[in-house]
Amino acid sequence: DPLEPGTTRKGPDRKTAADLRSARWFGPADLRSFGHRSRAMQMGYSPEEWTGKPVIAIVNTWSDLNPCHVHFKQRVDDVKRGILMAGGFPVELPAISVSESYVKPTTMMYRNFLAMETEELLRSHPVDGAVLMGGCDKTTPGLLLGATSMNIPCIFLPAGPMLRGNWQGKVLGSGSDSWKYWDELRAGKITDQDWLGVEGGIARSYGTCMTMGTASTMTAIAEAVGMVLPGGSSIPAADAGHIRLASESGRRIVEMVWEDLTPQRIQSRASYENAIAVAMAMGCSTNAIIHLIAMARRAGQDIGLEDFERYSRRVPVIGNVRPSGNAYLMEDFFYAGGIRALMNEIREHLDLSCVTVTGKTVGENIEGARVYNSDVIRPTSNPIYGEGSLAVLKGNLAPDGCVIKPAAMDQKFLKHSGPAVVFDDYPSMKKAVEDEDYPFTPDTVMVLRNAGPQGGPGMPEWGMLPMPKKLLKMGLRDMLRMSDARMSGTSYGACVLHVAPESYIGGPLALLRNGDIVTLDVDARTINMEVSEEELARRRAEWKAPEPRYERGYGYMFSKHIQQANEGCDFDFLRTEFGAPVPEPAI
Ligand code: FES
Ligand code: MG
Numbered sequence: 001d002p003l004e005p006g007t008t009r010k011g012p013d014r015k016t017a018a019d020l021r022s023a024r025w026f027g028p029a030d031l032r033s034f035g036h037r038s039r040a041m042q043m044g045y046s047p048e049e050w051t052g053k054p055v056i057a058i059v060n061t062w063s064d065l066n067p068c069h070v071h072f073k074q075r076v077d078d079v080k081r082g083i084l085m086a087g088g089f090p091v092e093l094p095a096i097s098v099s100e101s102y103v104k105p106t107t108m109m110y111r112n113f114l115a116m117e118t119e120e121l122l123r124s125h126p127v128d129g130a131v132l133m134g135g136c137d138k139t140t141p142g143l144l145l146g147a148t149s150m151n152i153p154c155i156f157l158p159a160g161p162m163l164r165g166n167w168q169g170k171v172l173g174s175g176s177d178s179w180k181y182w183d184e185l186r187a188g189k190i191t192d193q194d195w196l197g198v199e200g201g202i203a204r205s206y207g208t209c210m211t212m213g214t215a216s217t218m219t220a221i222a223e224a225v226g227m228v229l230p231g232g233s234s235i236p237a238a239d240a241g242h243i244r245l246a247s248e249s250g251r252r253i254v255e256m257v258w259e260d261l262t263p264q265r266i267q268s269r270a271s272y273e274n275a276i277a278v279a280m281a282m283g284c285s286t287n288a289i290i291h292l293i294a295m296a297r298r299a300g301q302d303i304g305l306e307d308f309e310r311y312s313r314r315v316p317v318i319g320n321v322r323p324s325g326n327a328y329l330m331e332d333f334f335y336a337g338g339i340r341a342l343m344n345e346i347r348e349h350l351d352l353s354c355v356t357v358t359g360k361t362v363g364e365n366i367e368g369a370r371v372y373n374s375d376v377i378r379p380t381s382n383p384i385y386g387e388g389s390l391a392v393l394k395g396n397l398a399p400d401g402c403v404i405k406p407a408a409m410d411q412k413f414l415k416h417s418g419p420a421v422v423f424d425d426y427p428s429m430k431k432a433v434e435d436e437d438y439p440f441t442p443d444t445v446m447v448l449r450n451a452g453p454q455g456g457p458g459m460p461e462w463g464m465l466p467m468p469k470k471l472l473k474m475g476l477r478d479m480l481r482m483s484d485a486r487m488s489g490t491s492y493g494a495c496v497l498h499v500a501p502e503s504y505i506g507g508p509l510a511l512l513r514n515g516d517i518v519t520l521d522v523d524a525r526t527i528n529m530e531v532s533e534e535e536l537a538r539r540r541a542e543w544k545a546p547e548p549r550y551e552r553g554y555g556y557m558f559s560k561h562i563q564q565a566n567e568g569c570d571f572d573f574l575r576t577e578f579g580a581p582v583p584e585p586a587i
Contacts, residue, residue, distance in 0.1 A: 054129055061133055079247065083250040086255065093125065095114060095117050100215075109458035115145035132156045137215050152262060154263055164210060175213055175490025178198070214488065226271050229249055304566070305392045305566055314387065317384040318380055323489075335372065385407040390403060397482075401566045402484075402497060404497065420516045422513065440471055444479060453563070457549045461487050463486055484502040
């Protein structure tokens with residue numbers, strides 16, 4: 001490829017119809033192409049409808065069990081309208097929906113499944129470019145991972161956040177308020193009837209979670225990295241602007257094909273650093289770290305935990321959206337100016353020269369963006385959280401790192417020492433937290449292990465370990481917790497997450513015992529167990545690997561190839577540097 005990153009084929013350099021990838025299927029005067037053409041005609045298309053036109057895949061993650069993507073059934077027609085207007089030929093290719101609400105044991109098992117599916121759908125079909133329709137947590141990284149590896153022009157269409165929840169006139173936020181009112185119910189502060197009201201009011205339109213959970217974090221990252229039309233990630237799913245975004249994405253992708261504006265030309269190291277800066281300013285979900293590392297590495301950019309640590313110390317949280325912020329939701333964020341306004345506020349931390357799907361730079365895309373409510377999008381001089389909204393910790397419990405979110409926890413735990421209460425599996429922990437005689441104290445460091453990428457399996461979002469009932473009744477709402485799991489972006493609390501290497505494969509967390517003193521010092525970025533090297537060596541010699549989680553099927557492949565959290569949990573064989581590039585299929 002003779003073109004430099006960030007350059008596109010403009011003017012006389014643009015692609016011609018003969019250059020189109022799909023022309024290999026439809027063009028030649030041979031028997032195979034006869035088959036492709038006659039089968040297109042079987043579907044009712046005349047040759048005029050496709051000949052010489054970019055074929056645009058619409059990779060749609062709609063399903064009847066994904067409430068966040070319900071509207072994709074209609075939106076796909078809006079995307080098609082845009083593609084047709086611009087002279088392209090749209091084809092819908094459905095992909096696995098990975099619904100955060102229903103998929104078990106955890107959607108994280110299937111992010112890489114969607115990534116593989118996306119890459120292979122695009123490779124195996126006669127398509128020149130793609131609109132990627134996603135938004136519910138893992139769908140955004142899943143689609144982008146695959147599209148980046150395939151590297152034909154792609155644009156991402158985010159599902160958009162749902163409207164604010166409502167119950168008895170109170171605003172409800174996805175996830176965050178379920179945890180909050182669940183604890184209130186357990187503490188006897190609200191009635192069963194109240195709880196039913198919360199259930200009916202918390203999710204009142206289609207669209208993704210409207211807190212700053214993983215969905216809003218990842219779509220913001222997709223936009224910051226340059227893969228979404230400007231401002232697109234902030235538009236609520238139920239806003240008519242979202243329909244217009246869909247058709248505009250369709251119009252734009254056709255041009256991108258002619259310009260040959262591929263994901264790898266857009267996704268430079270600088271654009272990933274922009275994404276990290278934006279994630280920090282948004283008060284992002286901890287899940288962002290895993291997904292962004294995996295995505296960047298597919299684009300050939302070696303992003304690691306240190307980059308998050310660096311930007312976390314530099315960029316304050318200015319998006320006052322729950323759970324980091326205390327008041328607002330994505331709908332308010334949109335009215336306050338949305339992501340373009342936020343990016344404009346932190347422009348000194350961004351590389352404004354990065355190219356995006358518009359073919360223009362980040363600087364051009366955010367030109368003139370304004371904040372309309374400076375309590376929702378704060379000036380950097382009056383942030384929600386000054387610096388270090390996410391912290392990367394290391395120590396003898398996590399030699400390859402782990403993560404905590406100081407912006408969304410009781411600040412008294414930033415420096416803490418306490419005795420460990422350790423659980424090897426979720427059911428025994430669940431039982432213990434309801435048992436008011438279990439020896440929990442306010443100082444206890446509650447630990448769950450075997451909850452990592454292989455152990456979970458799939459690193460479930462268990463990391464906000466439930467508060468023991470006993471402590472809730474004492475009026476406490478936070479305690480230090482630790483696991484190799486993830487936590488939902490809508491969660492909060494003093495939860496150490498993503499411990500690497502995980503305990504299931506013998507990481508040092510596996511050696512911790514009840515009563516050992518665990519010491520956290522967020523300022524120093526350390527997490528340690530106060531256990532001597534000799535004692536740890538003894539325990540290591542005694543340690544036995546647990547039974548395998550899977551002995552056949554997708555789970556088997558998953559456990560053989562999943563990488564640790566600090567490497568982004570990609571499959572080893574999907575990494576760009578794993579082997580020679582996959583050739584185009586023979587036709
Ligand atoms: Fe789909 Fe939260 S459940 S975004
Ligand atoms: Mg989530």
